[in-house]
Amino acid sequence: MTGERIEAGAVVVVTGISAAGKSTVADLLARRFRRGVHIRGDVFRRMVVSGREDMSPDGRDESWAQLRLRHELDAAVADRYAAAGFTAVLQDLYFAELGDVVEQLHARPRYVVVLHPRPDVVAVREAARNKSGYPEGGYTIDQLHRALLEGTPRLGLWLDNSDQKPDETVDAILARVEEAPGGAEARLFYTS
Numbered sequence: 001m002t003g004e005r006i007e008a009g010a011v012v013v014v015t016g017i018s019a020a021g022k023s024t025v026a027d028l029l030a031r032r033f034r035r036g037v038h039i040r041g042d043v044f045r046r047m048v049v050s051g052r053e054d055m056s057p058d059g060r061d062e063s064w065a066q067l068r069l070r071h072e073l074d075a076a077v078a079d080r081y082a083a084a085g086f087t088a089v090l091q092d093l094y095f096a097e098l099g100d101v102v103e104q105l106h107a108r109p110r111y112v113v114v115l116h117p118r119p120d121v122v123a124v125r126e127a128a129r130n131k132s133g134y135p136e137g138g139y140t141i142d143q144l145h146r147a148l149l150e151g152t153p154r155l156g157l158w159l160d161n162s163d164q165k166p167d168e169t170v171d172a173i174l175a176r177v178e179e180a181p182g183g184a185e186a187r188l189f190y191t192s
Contacts, residue, residue: 005177008035008085011078011107012173013156015094016115017144019126024166025115026091029173033087039077041092044070054138071097075104082107099153112156113173119145121162 006012014026023040030036045052045066053063074092081088083106094101102110117125119141126132126141139147157176161169 005174006033006087006111007109008033008087009082009107010109010111011082011088011090011105012111012113013078013094013098013102013105014089014091014113014115015098015152016117017122017141017148018093019122019129019141020115020117021125021161021166021169022091022093022115025113025161025169025173026089028166028170030087030089032170032174035086037081037086037088039074039081039088039090041070041074041090044073068097071101072104075101079106094152095147096151096153098155102155111177114148114152114156114158115161115169116145116148116158117160117162 012026012029014022014029016022026040027038030038045054048066053060053066055063055067071092071094074090078088078090088107092101098112098114102112122141122145157173159169159172161172164172
């Protein structure tokens with residue numbers, strides 16, 4: 001299945017906790033469009049080479065300020081690509097701030113997909129990765145899973161991709177473009 005039901009100029013936001021499959025799914029999804037782009041929000045975090053304050057359970061003011069800046073950059077870049085006729089797939093960690101990020105997007109329509117595999121599946125995926133989304137002294141899988149489920153606005157499609165291969169997750173997203181809480185008006189996108 002291709003992405004013909006999502007038109008050029010749209011933004012698809014893909015979020016979930018570390019090792020939920022966001023990067024892989026977002027990249028595969030972007031490749032389904034005639035003109036697709038995958039925007040990895042973490043790139044903006046890694047661009048800070050001096051003075052970076054990563055998010056941690058103590059949540060210092062500077063780490064929050066850098067996170068807000070990163071999310072503003074996410075939205076601005078996604079909008080710019082969408083304005084140029086690309087279908088932009090924006091992937092990053094968004095929790096309570098998901099609604100704020102979506103509100104910053106000027107592109108229409110705006111789709112939201114929240115991947116939320118079970119914590120035991122995330123642990124297996126994390127162990128198989130060559131990078132760590134859960135460094136020593138940082139958040140645990142259970143902490144982030146709980147933050148996602150309890151603190152994230154219920155926007156768009158929430159998809160438990162625990163038992164899906166990445167291509168199956170992309171197929172499920174594309175097949176459900178017309179579905180989501182709120183009926184046809186809301187679909188997979190947040191329009192207000």
